[in-house]
Amino acid sequence: MPLPQPDDLTSLVLRTDFGDEGAWDSVRASVDAADEYPFATFVSELRFAGVGVQALIAEEVAADENDQIVNMFLADAATMKDPGHPLLAVDLSDEPGRTFRVPAQWFPNVSANLSIANMDFAEFADAADGTGTFRGFDEG
Numbered sequence: 001m002p003l004p005q006p007d008d009l010t011s012l013v014l015r016t017d018f019g020d021e022g023a024w025d026s027v028r029a030s031v032d033a034a035d036e037y038p039f040a041t042f043v044s045e046l047r048f049a050g051v052g053v054q055a056l057i058a059e060e061v062a063a064d065e066n067d068q069i070v071n072m073f074l075a076d077a078a079t080m081k082d083p084g085h086p087l088l089a090v091d092l093s094d095e096p097g098r099t100f101r102v103p104a105q106w107f108p109n110v111s112a113n114l115s116i117a118n119m120d121f122a123e124f125a126d127a128a129d130g131t132g133t134f135r136g137f138d139e140g
Helices: 021-033 053-062 078-079 103-114 121-126
Strands: 011-015 040-043 071-075 087-091 098-103
Touching: 011 021, 011 103, 021 040, 021 053, 021 078, 021 103, 071 078, 071 103, 071 121, 078 087, 078 103, 087 103, 087 121, 103 121
Parallel strands: 011 040, 011 071
Antiparallel strands: 071 087, 087 098
């Protein structure tokens, strides 16, 4: 079964933690509030409850080429618990399984640049801090 497809040039935000509906509402609100334009296609399907990165990669590899996506963002347990709602960015193409966290405030920047292939996943992942979280590019 292929992964859901994002709308237009938005990025797929896939819910994998279903323990707190209010937290999910807060994640969506935080991502939507980060920019005036929509950058996310939110998917909340119970079949993805607790799914791991490797299972998503396997599902993506099995999909028809036209149904494959390059990257996605997971709203997992860590996303739901942290007030900054850092989504887990997952590379499904160039370095399958490579991840970094992106707080909701940085999501529009990452999503837009990845969606139009202005930047590669690795550029953001390489700029992540010691905790594995992207917090912008260091200008210094």
